[in-house]
Amino acid sequence: MSSTKSIGANNFKWSSCSSKHLAEFLKSPDTDCLLDMPSLDHPDVDLIPIDQLAGAQYGRVEQCKKVFGADLVIGICPFERAHVTCGQVPCRIGSYCHYTPVVEGTPCGTNMWCYDGFCRSSIGGVPKPVDGNWGEWPVNYTQCSRTCGSGVMSRRRRCNRPGPRFGGKACEGTMYSMKTCNTEPCPGINSPDDFRHRECALTNTIILKARYHEWSAYLDGTLYGNELCALKCKSNRGNILNRDPKKVSDGTRCWDKREPDELRRTRRCFNGECREFGCDGVFGSDKLLDGCGVCDGTWRTCRLVQGTLLQIIPKRSKCIPSSFLS
Secondary structure (H helix, E strand, C coil): CCCCCCCHHHCCCCCHHHHHHHHHHHCCHHHHHHHCCCCCCCCCCCCCCCCCCHHHHCCHHHHHHHHHCCCCCCEECHHHCCCCCCCEEEEEECCEEEEEECCCCCEEECCEEEECCEEEECCCCCCCCECCCCCCCCCCCCCCCCCCCCEEEEEECCCCCCCCECCCCCCCCCCEEEEEECCCCCCCCCCCHHHHHHHHHCCCCCCECCECCCEEECCCCCCCHHHHHEEEEEECCCCEEEEEEEECCCCCEECCCCCCCHHHCEEEEECCEEEEECCCCEECCCCCECCCCCECCCCCCCCCCCCCCCCCCCCCCCCCCHHHCC
């Protein structure tokens, strides 16, 4: 996040980089405290009516005092007064000028005010919100994330027809369309966890604490959901490396043991998030395996097989092979 303030139309907008990092943080368990219901009982807070913009109530000097403190601000820098723009307010503190973005509704001329970073007509009041609407899906998907062992291919649409403006709602629904690909098994891969082990082993050539390490996936039974899409590696020397923000490759299996019928669901990591796919390999599909192991089945095709099956599950495996379905 930039340490300096933007001006003009970018005053109160997030950069794509900052927006991405904030979104990732809000999805982490560290932000569970934000899930509580807010209280509207704040007698010490000066609430502004929602039909009145802040700049219509607070002039430029008051805006400076809100930002830098009423005791410090002398006024507006005198040599800047003739250059009233919607970019920034020149606040005079001592013999220096400090700048802060102009808030919405600040007058910038006769029947004009600052809105959305520009000087616009104030006649008619606040512009009505414009809700966002999705653009068309691209025709082609991306390349498959794996050559075997079930990867993911995706395409992305944009919320730009139109984009949300003046406080309008963002587009509802997902921006991604995904499906699995190259589902044939990979030679030498006996468990979905083997993909994690291979990705961790790629760092064996990196020196940590003046020595080499052999890394394997850190698999803890308390991890679930998005936590399983972060690549966490364990050293043969006892160290644990959380390669944040390194993520497992798209298509890696993840699970959530808190959910009912978890064995009938298919969850895979995509962009560091645990996403649910239908048994038909399509993201968002509601098709599940029935108890007989048939995709979208009727539970009527099971047959009784008696005998003894000896199959060793690889060490540290977290997924039960499909042959163990009953």
